[in-house]
Amino acid sequence: MIPRAQAEARDASDPLASFRDEFAVAAGDSTVYFDGNSLGRLPYATLGRIEEVVAREWGTGLIRSWESWVDLPTRVGDLLGTTLLGARPGEVAIADSTTVNLFKLADAALDAHPHGRVIVTDDQNFPTDHYVLQGLAAERGLELRTFASDPVHGPDGDSLGAALRASHSTGGDVALVCLSHVGYKSGAIADMNTLTWLAHEVGAPVLWDLSHSVGSVPVDLTGSGADLAVGCTYKYVNAGPGAPAFAYVRAEVQPFVRQPIWGWFGQEDQFEMGSEYRPSAGIRQQVVGTPPVLGIVAVEEGVRILARAGMDALRAKSVELTGFAVALHDEWLAPLGFTLASPRDPARRGSHVSVAHPEARKLCQALIEQGVVLDFRTPDVARLGLAPLYTRFVDVWDGMDRLRALAAS
């Protein structure tokens, strides 16, 4: 029996506990929020910053404020990249949506590998990744090979290796491998170093989707050898609904990457308005149209909080939170017909825990009505996102206690 007092004790000794006070939680609001992996909470600093940017920079500064805004995509990109992604300065830009960035980078990678005939991904990757790759494969007459990876543990060396070998044996050079670092459904962490290395062995670049890891799981893009990456900022980076995404292009491959949407913000000397497109040599080429200022400053505030907490401390708490959820699942939910749909090994588990149950859809609906906010994912998964900046151990206990009560009734 795991008593609530245990959760209270863990909160009391949590070195990150005070960060919760930096997020807008209305007094008396008893909502248990397990959806920070879909839409992170609002930092008070972001509310203030947005008011400042709207009222003073836009309202009073007007067009003159572009002098400082114009570098936001790369300045905040550098901050996010060096703090959260293990990237070097000049490798990350904030731009567009995750989907559009996926398109840009995947298209550029295919252009850079004209002999490749196959795009490889796995069946646990996020739907929009599949759709973008389907579109590019159709446009170019390429094969999209979607290999089966374990629904709980995600893509690994065996499953990716087999897919790469199968492509080669049929004579189809692999043009691109696209994978999620943390699976959106299972929360499984893919071994970025090994999988990148396997792809490079057959001459294929790797495009990583970091949407479900950035801000909760340490990422080492430089060390992994990854070529390209994208990710979103409205989950663990807490930058708000529809906040802009990021694009990473490794410095060494930047000379070979030309993204397909030739926009004026990716042009050298954009305000000279020359008639011929000359792409910016650096990461700024990924900035296409006029950058969304409100969204980017919200990203900056979100990253600043994560930076103060530190990725090591965030990861340590995340592992404890998800471990606590797994323990409660085993004790309370497994006897009621649930199964764990996330890795049991903490080293393979991101910051959300999924539990499967045949009635998960109904249970999630009922739970949300009771103020426990979580995601249902087809066909039978309830997803508990545990954000180390503001999720408490008592939240995990309370939310899972209510899930248990519902499932038992």
Next chain:
Amino acid sequence: MIPRAQAEARDASDPLASFRDEFAVAAGDSTVYFDGNSLGRLPYATLGRIEEVVAREWGTGLIRSWESWVDLPTRVGDLLGTTLLGARPGEVAIADSTTVNLFKLADAALDAHPHGRVIVTDDQNFPTDHYVLQGLAAERGLELRTFASDPVHGPDGDSLGAALRASHSTGGDVALVCLSHVGYKSGAIADMNTLTWLAHEVGAPVLWDLSHSVGSVPVDLTGSGADLAVGCTYKYVNAGPGAPAFAYVRAEVQPFVRQPIWGWFGQEDQFEMGSEYRPSAGIRQQVVGTPPVLGIVAVEEGVRILARAGMDALRAKSVELTGFAVALHDEWLAPLGFTLASPRDPARRGSHVSVAHPEARKLCQALIEQGVVLDFRTPDVARLGLAPLYTRFVDVWDGMDRLRALAAS
């Protein structure tokens, strides 16, 4: 001699004068703002709405607010389209940037016209339009034919007709015509009906860039027969720095338009997360990734104000404002070596007036330092954007008076 009293009298009888009070203008701020065609002013309603959306909808509602946010791109698209563009419901979505939307629609048009070999545009079109078309032409091995249009009066039936005939005579079917409705430099209004008809005569669709007309010049997409259009919302729609753009696809051509970035927000039943992309049948297909909520609500507020003023009244005031600027140019600036770089015929003139002078770059810099904010455009153009919602006749008089004094000294 045009006395300042004349400007004062015209302000006193301006039926739209009170709308200026709805915009954030700091007490005692004597800035003369001629850049509403680059970044429109902040409406107070937008400041309040953004605070509300951030603090309450995001901060308290959290993920539950997506229930109302999910339809924002098409709901606000309908409002903007029916109010400002002469579009019908279901033809406009708010999404991405103008550049990305140009790419999506131009690419879709080229796919729909596989026999076409030529893309036609004119040399007065906006740089990002050129760049996007250059990228698509390079990718597909098509010819981009950039015809010379009059620098002051923009593309017309003669210049476009000649370009279309030249393409035909060299055996190159025209796949797409892309033009700006109002020229970014001259402010010239293109005859949308005639030019669309000419393109259709050779079987080519037309993609209109409405960035410099939307909210200041009436647009009749339905009546003109236009196929596709894009435009931005941070100019006369006053939706803020980097606010999202819009995409228009005529209902009759929607069945033939499949944009290339297959994103989960353009998918039918997106939350079922099916493995195969099935594009939404309607305009929602243009919504690619997660929509930028703060940007879209700012568009909604901006359109609401324009709707209350009414496009007829806005156009009437815009014509008076630009006419006043032309009169002041003739009396004050022409003797100092300026020439008018915008059409003299009010029916051909949008809501900004450009004046050319060999020292325009220096003059603009000095003028901005004196609090008269305007745009310089290479090589020799000073651009005065006159926004009928908040620009006063005394602003025109004061700003041009200072320009005259600077140029004379």
